[in-house]
Amino acid sequence: MKKLTVLSAAIALSLSVSAQAAEELRLLTWGGYAPQEVVDLFEQETGIKVKVTKSNNEEMISKLKATRGAGFDLAQPSQDRITSAQKAHNIYKPLDLSKIDSSQFIQSMLAATKDQSTLGGDVYAVPHVWGSSGLIVNKADAADIQDYTDLCKPAYAGKVTYRLKRPTLIGFAFAMGEDPFAAYADKDKYQQIMEKVGQKLTDCKANVKAYWSGGDAMLNLMRSGETTAAMAWDAGGWKLNKDNADINFVAPKSGALGWIDTFVLPRKTKNEEAAYKWINFVMQPNIAAMITESAGNFTASKGSDAYVDAKLKAQYQASFSPADIDNIKWYPPVPAGLEKIEGKILDRVKAY
Amino acid sequence: MLVSSSTASGSRSRIKLGMWLLLAPLCLWLLLLIILPHIELLSFSLSDPDEGGLTLSFYGEFFNEPLYWRTFLRTAIMSILATALTLVIAFPVAFFIAKMIKGRSKGILFAMCLIPFWVSELVRTFGWMILLRESGVISSGLQWLGLADSGVELLYTDATIMLGLVYSAMLFMVVPLVSTLDSLDDSYIEAGYDLGGNNWNIMREIIIPHATPGIVSGCIIVFMLSLGNYLTPVLLGGKDSLWFTEQIYTQFITRFNWEQGSAFGILLLLLSSLIVWLGLKVTGQSFTKTMG
Amino acid sequence: MQTDAIDLACENICKHFSEFTAVDNVSFTIPQGSFFSILGPSGCGKTTLLRMLAGFESPTSGDILIKNKSVLDVPPNKRPINMVFQHLALFPTMNIEQNIGYGLRRQGVAKAEIAERVAAVLKRVGLPDSGKKRVDQLSGGQRQRIALARCLVLNPTLLLLDEPLGALDLKLREQMKIELKQLQKEFGTTFVYITHDQSEALVMSDQIAVMNQGKFEQVGTPHELYYQPKTAFVASFVGDTNRWSGVVKSSVNQEDHQTQYQVTTNDGLTLDCVSQSSDIPVSSNVDVFVRPEAITVSLSAMDNCLENQLECQVENILFDGAKSQIIAIDKQSGGCITAAMPQTADFMGLKAGDAVYLSFSAKQALSFSEKQGEMNASL
Numbered sequence A: 001m002k003k004l005t006v007l008s009a010a011i012a013l014s015l016s017v018s019a020q021a022a023e024e025l026r027l028l029t030w031g032g033y034a035p036q037e038v039v040d041l042f043e044q045e046t047g048i049k050v051k052v053t054k055s056n057n058e059e060m061i062s063k064l065k066a067t068r069g070a071g072f073d074l075a076q077p078s079q080d081r082i083t084s085a086q087k088a089h090n091i092y093k094p095l096d097l098s099k100i101d102s103s104q105f106i107q108s109m110l111a112a113t114k115d116q117s118t119l120g121g122d123v124y125a126v127p128h129v130w131g132s133s134g135l136i137v138n139k140a141d142a143a144d145i146q147d148y149t150d151l152c153k154p155a156y157a158g159k160v161t162y163r164l165k166r167p168t169l170i171g172f173a174f175a176m177g178e179d180p181f182a183a184y185a186d187k188d189k190y191q192q193i194m195e196k197v198g199q200k201l202t203d204c205k206a207n208v209k210a211y212w213s214g215g216d217a218m219l220n221l222m223r224s225g226e227t228t229a230a231m232a233w234d235a236g237g238w239k240l241n242k243d244n245a246d247i248n249f250v251a252p253k254s255g256a257l258g259w260i261d262t263f264v265l266p267r268k269t270k271n272e273e274a275a276y277k278w279i280n281f282v283m284q285p286n287i288a289a290m291i292t293e294s295a296g297n298f299t300a301s302k303g304s305d306a307y308v309d310a311k312l313k314a315q316y317q318a319s320f321s322p323a324d325i326d327n328i329k330w331y332p333p334v335p336a337g338l339e340k341i342e343g344k345i346l347d348r349v350k351a352y
Numbered sequence B: 001m002l003v004s005s006s007t008a009s010g011s012r013s014r015i016k017l018g019m020w021l022l023l024a025p026l027c028l029w030l031l032l033l034i035i036l037p038h039i040e041l042l043s044f045s046l047s048d049p050d051e052g053g054l055t056l057s058f059y060g061e062f063f064n065e066p067l068y069w070r071t072f073l074r075t076a077i078m079s080i081l082a083t084a085l086t087l088v089i090a091f092p093v094a095f096f097i098a099k100m101i102k103g104r105s106k107g108i109l110f111a112m113c114l115i116p117f118w119v120s121e122l123v124r125t126f127g128w129m130i131l132l133r134e135s136g137v138i139s140s141g142l143q144w145l146g147l148a149d150s151g152v153e154l155l156y157t158d159a160t161i162m163l164g165l166v167y168s169a170m171l172f173m174v175v176p177l178v179s180t181l182d183s184l185d186d187s188y189i190e191a192g193y194d195l196g197g198n199n200w201n202i203m204r205e206i207i208i209p210h211a212t213p214g215i216v217s218g219c220i221i222v223f224m225l226s227l228g229n230y231l232t233p234v235l236l237g238g239k240d241s242l243w244f245t246e247q248i249y250t251q252f253i254t255r256f257n258w259e260q261g262s263a264f265g266i267l268l269l270l271l272s273s274l275i276v277w278l279g280l281k282v283t284g285q286s287f288t289k290t291m292g
Numbered sequence C: 001m002q003t004d005a006i007d008l009a010c011e012n013i014c015k016h017f018s019e020f021t022a023v024d025n026v027s028f029t030i031p032q033g034s035f036f037s038i039l040g041p042s043g044c045g046k047t048t049l050l051r052m053l054a055g056f057e058s059p060t061s062g063d064i065l066i067k068n069k070s071v072l073d074v075p076p077n078k079r080p081i082n083m084v085f086q087h088l089a090l091f092p093t094m095n096i097e098q099n100i101g102y103g104l105r106r107q108g109v110a111k112a113e114i115a116e117r118v119a120a121v122l123k124r125v126g127l128p129d130s131g132k133k134r135v136d137q138l139s140g141g142q143r144q145r146i147a148l149a150r151c152l153v154l155n156p157t158l159l160l161l162d163e164p165l166g167a168l169d170l171k172l173r174e175q176m177k178i179e180l181k182q183l184q185k186e187f188g189t190t191f192v193y194i195t196h197d198q199s200e201a202l203v204m205s206d207q208i209a210v211m212n213q214g215k216f217e218q219v220g221t222p223h224e225l226y227y228q229p230k231t232a233f234v235a236s237f238v239g240d241t242n243r244w245s246g247v248v249k250s251s252v253n254q255e256d257h258q259t260q261y262q263v264t265t266n267d268g269l270t271l272d273c274v275s276q277s278s279d280i281p282v283s284s285n286v287d288v289f290v291r292p293e294a295i296t297v298s299l300s301a302m303d304n305c306l307e308n309q310l311e312c313q314v315e316n317i318l319f320d321g322a323k324s325q326i327i328a329i330d331k332q333s334g335g336c337i338t339a340a341m342p343q344t345a346d347f348m349g350l351k352a353g354d355a356v357y358l359s360f361s362a363k364q365a366l367s368f369s370e371k372q373g374e375m376n377a378s379l
């Protein structure tokens, strides 16, 4: 009899151990946002394993749409992709803000994100990493490129690269004197702006060496000197700057496009507790600095600047004057249906 | 009599049952992995997301928007071209392997055709990029030899896509060709010479007719592979190179327009089958003859 | 029909495959319109020789002349020679008409004439209505005839046939033997026919070359080969035969220029025999060959004039109608002897265990010195 209880206790113990060992956090995020060292530290502290899946905005939403919000415990789409995707596909779950240590956040940023991701009274997102897209310029060859439209100057024929994605459309629209964000609510107006931008991009085609699609391809093009200017993310520019002082990120005259990548809960998250633990863990200033180091972008963690490498801070200051920072155009939430308009324009640019 | 016939039918039904048991995994596989997804695609492509109910508007979109059908046409023509090119290159290779060499070197040469498939398609494509880019191996080689004074860009053109397609499809042409050519007894070729034939008409009247099943099945495989290729045209292609699969990917992933993507998927299936069917008709082949 | 014109002459042809000698110094001539067979065991080099004639292999040394002109530099598609392949090689992708017309098309013959000539040749081989059929719709024998027709329609100087009947069943083979000979006579084309089946060669040929290990052992008419074999190999390969190995005890010159020898066989018999060569020394080793049909069978001892008489016991009777044979055990040596079964009433009741006397004349017992015998040790 005694034996039996010992046995059952052993089984129970082993079961609980295995249950604990199986605890894991399935994170759907961007490259660089969950560096191995941070994952290791997190596991040391909490015993939770983190399974990282690297992705981008569109794929994140598509994946969650395909599974109706299952398969991951925590995701990191950009701030402008939350309310619209939630309205259209119902793939997220509201956050329980009481489980998040809000004192670790830069308050203005936290407030802005909460505000933009509120739907039906529920808050869906808190900010994590922020950055901008603008221009990466090799000053040795193309010192006079200051705005997106400068990429189309005849002098740079065949020496330019950008993506055929929506940021390019938006950036060019601003550079052409339009305000696409203001036209978000007015589909016809937006269509009109996009047609104009599409024409510009078609005319500009001779200047493009290749449309880049992966960040590495863009870095290679710039590093090898095959192109002298690109439209890309700030972090890419700073990365290149480390190897070649001539290349750096330039905030365009019409304004860099600012984005904030957030934390959201997929609707069918299985391990909500672990998700909150991860958020609170990575927002600690010293951990956030590690992420800044690996992603190349700054975070919404208060005080993490103090831990960040001086070189990156210097690069950041070289790219952004205080006026440039004020001039950043932050992406507002995208209303549904814009992707269709943009998509057709982009297809046409590529086809003709 | 009665007894024996009843046992006979009993054993027959047992055999039938056994056959069904054997076929069950195959049927299940067909159902789960081929038929069901396509039914799902079909139902997506026909459903109206805004109002519910059925709609053909997503198919209409394909025909009304020149961009889409032109992209398909371009993809199809490039694929046909790639198929023809692959055939032209693979045939001598296959002939050499099957007829000109004997013994061990045959196996070695055949294995060499397999080497490109030891690495993934992505790595293979990146390999091409490293070779062909302006700052790449071939360009610097040319400069070093003094044949070019500045970098030569060999990437981002339709020719590069063609190169990538032909390269990755080669094996799928060589294998069926080698196996049909292998089955051609040398005595047929010798009989051709003996009766006064020269190289050209022996090739045309004896070897090619014999190899036709291999040529046709190789062409079908290569055409379908090229048409369905995604990475090669996207990574190696130029500014103007829109590929139909890229279109499908975009519809699904960046536009969240699953209905349109499904319609394109079904159209790709139907139109490519149509092209294959036309090809078979034009060359006077039948599918069963080729596969049988 | 036969004239003195020579269609084909081979002079000292050799073929080496690296170390291996497949054809060894072969010379022969074939007169126009004759049926010439090359008979030999498997692997003796028949196909190799034929392929050299057709032009698919070139001889290591020697010369091939067609109508007195060397053809060594002429490629196969230009030689006035056609070949019926071992497995016929009818093109499966073409119908019968197209198969037969292939060679004519290569010669640039006009379409109408092709159709005419194809129809004519089909009629001559007895298949007038099969022009539109596919190859696989014909029987083995019909295919055989189509393969012949495909060559004959080109009026070749020389037609080479590589064991064309090998794939057919026995009955059909018997029938095709006669048909082939018939066709050859009708067309008047010179045939070079390869076979390892001696009966095919004997029935059809005007001349037979017996080939062994790359060499020609003997060239002659079927009659010569059968009755006057020049070597032990020919004696044993052409036709059935009994064979004893022994030692020469004595020799006597006969009045008809033949030498008669007395031989003691290894199993202890004493046989009187003759040889083509007169200089086999006493006590040298010889092989003695006696054909079954040369043996006289009697139920009681005969005191007739035949030099050799053996008392035997019937071991077995192989019944094959007119070709039935008696297998008998020689009482003295215990050796086995095969004799043809006489087709007379006396022997109807013969059964195993009966006593018989087998006798044959010295002239029917051919002896060859062992030197020649060595060659067929492998047989």
Ligand SMILES: Nc1ncnc2c1ncn2[C@@H]1O[C@H](COP(=O)(O)OP(=O)(O)OP(=O)(O)O)[C@@H](O)[C@H]1O
Pocket: C017, C020, C022, C040, C041, C042, C043, C044, C045, C046, C047, C048, C049, C196
């Ligand atoms: N290409 C070759 N390389 C090396 N040896 C060869 C080659 N072709 C034939 N031989 C050899 O030459 C010899 C004669 O071959 P061949 O084909 O002429 O025989 P064959 O008399 O036609 O026999 P069979 O009656 O079996 O057809 C064989 O021992 C064969 O192994």
Ligand SMILES: [Mg+2]
Pocket: C046, C047, C048, C162
């Ligand atoms: Mg042979």
